[in-house]
Amino acid sequence: MYTFSVGTIAAIINAAVAVLQLALPNVLVLTLVAALSDTHTAVTWSVVERNIQSSLWHLLLRSDSAASKHVQLSSEIITLLRPIALGLVAVAAIVTPLGLYEDIQPSTKPHLLNFVRQPDQGPFGLLTPPRSGLGFSRGCSDVGGALPAQCPGTTTLITYSNDSVTFNATIVHDDYDRWIPAQLAELYQSGLISQPSSVSSFFDIEWRWYEEHTRDNIRNQSYSVDSYHPIAPVIGESGIKVVEGLIVDTRDGGVGFRSHTVPAASDVPHGAEWEEDILFFLPETACVDTNLTLEYLVPSEDDLSGQVKQNIVDQGGFAQFSRQNPWDDGRYGDTQEDPTLRDRAYRAAWTMNALNMFFFDTSAPHTNFSSIRSHLGKRYPVNNTFSINYELAAKLMSLAMLSLDPYSGLVDVPFTPSTYSNGSLVSNETRMSGHSESSWPNPYGISTNNYTLANIGCLGFASGDWVNKTNIQVKCGLVLGPANKTSGSDNMLVEPGSTWTRPVYMCSSTTKAIIRTVHFSFRQARGAGLEALAVNSIADKHYVTNSSLPLWGVETPHMSLIQMTPFWGLIDPEMQNSANLSTVRSDHLYLPASDNSIWHNALYTDGGSSYMPATAAPAMLWESAYAPQGLYDGLQDLSGYTSLAIASRWKNMSSTTTGTAGIMNLIWTDFAANALIGTRGWLSGKDTLPPNLNMQSPLQKHAEPHAPPRSGSGSVPVRIYQRTVHYRWIYAIPAFLCLFVAGLICLSAVVAFISGKGRVSRVRHYLNRLSAGRLLVALKLEERDWESSTKLWLAMRGGRSVSLAYESVAAEEREVHVVRTKGVELG
Template identity: 35%
Template sequence: MVVTLNELDVADVSGMIAAAVAVVQIFIPLALPLILLGVLRDEHAGATTTSAVSWSVIGRFLHGSRWPTLLAADSASIRGVPWHVVFITRMKTILALLTAIAAVVTPLGLYQAIIEDDDWTENVSFHYIRDPSEFGWGTPPRVNLPWSRICGAFLPVECPNSFSNVTNFFNETGEYIQVSNYNSHVPQYVIDAFQSGLEHMEDSVSSIFDIQSRSYSWQLINDHPGAAVPDNGQTYPVDDFRMISSNILADDYLAIEGLVIDMKNGGIGFRNHSAPPQTPYGSTWSEDLLFIEPESQCVDTNLTLDFSLPRFTSEATSSISHLVLTDRGGFANLNLSYPNYTNTNTQRDPQLWDRAYKGAWLNNVISMAYLNVTNPRNTSDPDSEPFTYLNSHVGKQFPLMNENGIFSAPLTISVDGLFLSSSYGSYLDTSWVFSTPEISNFSFPNTTSYKPLYENPFNITASNFTSASIACAGKWSGDNANLDNFVANCGMLYGAPIRTDNKSSSIVFEPGSNWSMPLYSCIMTAKATIKRVTFRFNGTDDLSAIKVTEINHKVYPDEESMPLWGVERSDKNLSDVRLLWGLISSPDQGNISLHTLRQESLYLPGFDPTLGFSTTGGYQNLPGSEFYIRGIGSVFSMKYDSNLPDYTGKMNLAMYHRWQELSKAANTASKILDLIWTDVSSNAVVGTRGLHGARLQGYSSSSMSEPSSNTPAVKFMQRRVRYHWEYAVPALIVLILTAVIAFVTLLFAIIGRANMTRLRQYLNKTSQGRILTTHLYGQKGGTVAQEPHTLRPRSTRRWVENVGKNPVTVAEGNNDFLVIDGPQASQPRPLLQENLQKGPAAAHDQEK
């Protein structure tokens, strides 16, 4: 891998400089001795003459270099040398090598980091920051927009805690409704009640009345004769929906205009964005935010739709061929016991998995009856028993295409996408019910008449599968709107198909390839909770500089410190009213009757989750009570909803591939629903409460509030030098050895075995010049008597003046003998030249 100069950091450059210095430190001690040898001149036959003191200097310089070790000279020998001398002398080389390595490696661990400065924490004023992204451009400015509330699914119904006057009466001709006044306004005391709990929260926490529709419009007056006209014919605001952008593949925490969105797990937090003052290196802080998050559970039906792609597309009548329903144990291994779950105290134990399992079980049982795999109970015969036979086994396939290659069920199966349906059993054609096979022919336009694939002996229809949806959700439109009946929708997730022939990647659609689509029973709901969100602000003074670093569930020390949630108490049906909910200060809220609950989160009330977001506009302006319901409806109708982006993956191969990975198991498949809900809902609503004095929308006022005086503690970032300690290992070894050496040195100094006097003696004893002059001149060449019977080394100055300047000739004789000569030697010697010619033996004889 080639590293360019632009990729180097300060640590790398420091290491390179240290390496260059180490090379120079090695090269110069090796080169200078060679230069010295070039300066010294041999007189003849390898003999060199210079002063005695020069021999000391030359010896120190040559033996102090690395050449003795490299050339295995005498001074580097270990034979005949005591082990402690060898050990100490070798430590010098080892430490020099380690020091060179440490000098190069140690700087590589240096780096600069921007960190939180715990010593610089302040409570500062926050200011609004705009969103420069498409969400900022696509969100209309907030105006004086009062709340509006309309109740009644088909006929006008008086909303809870409203000033409307709606009367129901009966006579012999039927039921009638008389509307003397229909007031869409939400009373201020109601708004105050559902914002009262904020006084126990941080200033950043929103209420249901801090949630506004991202897009809005105004309702036209209904001038139809006899129609109930709200607000005496005045126009009133309604929510609206326009898709702005999609973040479905972000897999991150994002801050957009009015929201914090969790595209890792699903969920949106409400915040009108603001930030502390800018600093050179940024800042970080944490806030409590109101979150609404989806919660989904999926159960594997152990059924799959398997098919292949046509080998010749020009001859294909469908995009897929050989479509079959395969029993992976959903029929053959069915648990014959009817599943039940308790529907009491649903807020604390919603039993979502049990609900989804019940939907899967009913889907399989009804499908088995349709396919005549087994028999249901005959309700007209009290003695009849279900499941008296079983015509299936694991791996058995049930064809779903006729001989013309036509799939007659309501679904449109494709190889390049997943989809969801709020209807169970949509892979079967339940629109036909036949009493006898003779009348079962049916003609499609431009096709040949054919018989249906299955006789459907028990007359199974779509209404039978609808019962599975109701049993899973646990409620119906006529049930009472209350705390326990939280919003939920059930249906089937048809996972992204995966290749089963293992011949190539699962995103290559080869003709003739085989594919399998898993079928899951899923339930989806939504809940409100408080989460702790950590922000980092650095860069330009707009929302692009805010990074959401963490989103965590808020931790409470005990139950008493948990939020107190309130939900309107009502005698209305679920289909007629969207209940208000929120954080309250106490169960007693004056004129408002409430269901209350103290816990971490609240499963939100509601019904009609099949109704998704629509660009045709809503009917009221109370998004906090219904956007999450429409979000669930959009998820389960995404296959057919033209108001939304393509979430099937058909138009986005990256999305399709991600859905494939999540579709492999039921526990990960539920995440698909949560992410789609989050992406759609983030385009539908916006939060209006912020620490900078955000708009607190109410009935009679839309002015800006005072900026928060209770802002979170902000930690300002500072640049600091940091170090990767693994690069310090060589330096730590050198440091430890240095400490050991220092300790031993100090020890010998204390006991008197290592001092300057003794060191000077050993330096003189091992001096090359003194050894030579002692050899030539005897005692006067090395020591001098100062007192009787006392000899001590001459000082360097006196030794140089006496004999150190005398020239000494050193040559190499035969058999590695050294020949030494000098003027005024203590014993007469023959000429050097003669000794060199005759050899060491002759010289020895002459000395005798």
């Protein structure tokens, strides 16, 4: 249905008025002449002449007053100017209103409004369970990771013993304390006191799904643990989405934590906009090209062996191998300032290529690669002894992104149904030697342990390293880009006998927490629920001075990574000297590594053992992003094999290392959107603890776990959308032309008036002498009276009857003789 703007309606009205103004006077002339005879009073003829001459009939009938021959030039120009000016005015009256339009614009000054909770009526809102009052929980282990240990701040008592065979741990009172001590919770939320209520910290980030476990002991205490149940993919399209508890950036990657609130609809009938500071998790990835590709030959359907011929193709990874050892550069620098992800990925790729050359006997260890027996395009057959059916071959040749972890999978992956699923690759852990499944001689006995050391070097830490701000979460792995068809027909169908190739990248990833400024807009017209809330833009928060930067803290309790999952969060400067705390003042914090990074824990649907999502989740998300799709039950397929929309997007991005890094960031983002939720918003107030942590350990203080929530005022400065009228100036051109012409006419009138020739007396002079009644009296009755006022002339001669009927021939000849003189005298 077409709707008209105010300007359009005004233009239509003006056009209708212009047509009526033009038509009515001309139509009335027909009525007027119908009522006339040839004999009337002299003044009647003056009035009739005024009406007829003011119409367009003289132009339509080309009468004397429309003639241009023998007309004085100046009179003709000025006479023509009148209809042109009137026509221009008519056009301006129609066109000028078309520039008017109404718009909804934000107010120039902010208004303080109360916000209300805005539920998500989509899948993420309907399928997210309510928050539990059990709070957070964590467990710690000994230096070997096998036995329980007391977590910092808890009251658990554990005694250890050993015999000649085993080590044992005994928990006193059979009561292992998993609760978070209140003093630690307060410490890692303390920095919120100087932040807006919209900013989250450690304990405002929760798992979207969780499970409640009960310990079988004297207290039968329940506690929450992580669980993962994907709701819906979000990365099919590029943009910024708002879902229950999160802002999801599917363009660049990242999630922001926010319990969504909006202004009351009654306060903003047309909507509103505002800005908030929001805590984000941003994935960061750097990839390098290994200069190797994987080549596959699809078997025919009647091939009973079903073997896929697979080759590693040297695109420079071996033939142009750099002899400069990147490990000579030493350890990584300040990881909080620069995580050096590309250097990590390059070191891992360099090491992997070196080990692969030793495995293929292309070069030898301890020779500084003085001899490399390879060339560009050389093919290295791999895994030819393993069978694969045609369906799995189709997955392999799809547009899906594939991951290989660990790096040995590039040369030693058996493609069997047990190790290959959903278009992804996994590797076995067999020794790559002459007697393993591999057909290569492997003269130097390269094993998966060698590749593991390369992985540790990329990570920058091992299980025995300390928990601190320097050892940040890092995940490294191989990524295979979408398959490209290199033989057969041009289409992307998997055909028997066709050859396909995949680029091989080495990538390194981490996660940082950062406060960003988000510009929101809210309009009920967009739809119900969170559909009415939109994110217009996201930018990193600007800080005027270094002292205004947030202070981040990381728990450093002199425990190794394999033992625990540390806290981190925003810290009040007055508490920066607290025990077991290291701080960094920066606009961001790269999240610390933990036992999840050591154990390579990925997302599982059957629940974990603790509830520390702010540290555990980012690492688990990276493990899932790099894990072969389908290896873990319940993970959604983000490779693109089952979604052409995702596959098409990956296809467009994977041609470069930067694009491939972006793919990994987006896969992490999709996992994060389904795994995490933010619980802090404007209604949370300035409490240092969220509602479900307003308690202490039952072993420290016997308090009910379900504490009443504390609410904030929810008052937020917003710019209210108001209906305003605007104008498109291009439609004012006719009006400006009218003003210009009117200015010229007025200027000429002023000049004429000043010169004395444009006085009112001269106008009266010509009105009297050109009056039809006076002319007829003068011609018919031979009574000239040009100077008398209208009142006097009406009294003396205006009432005289004058006929327009033909007179005698003599009279006509006399009139002709007068007219044929050189000029017509009016005096």
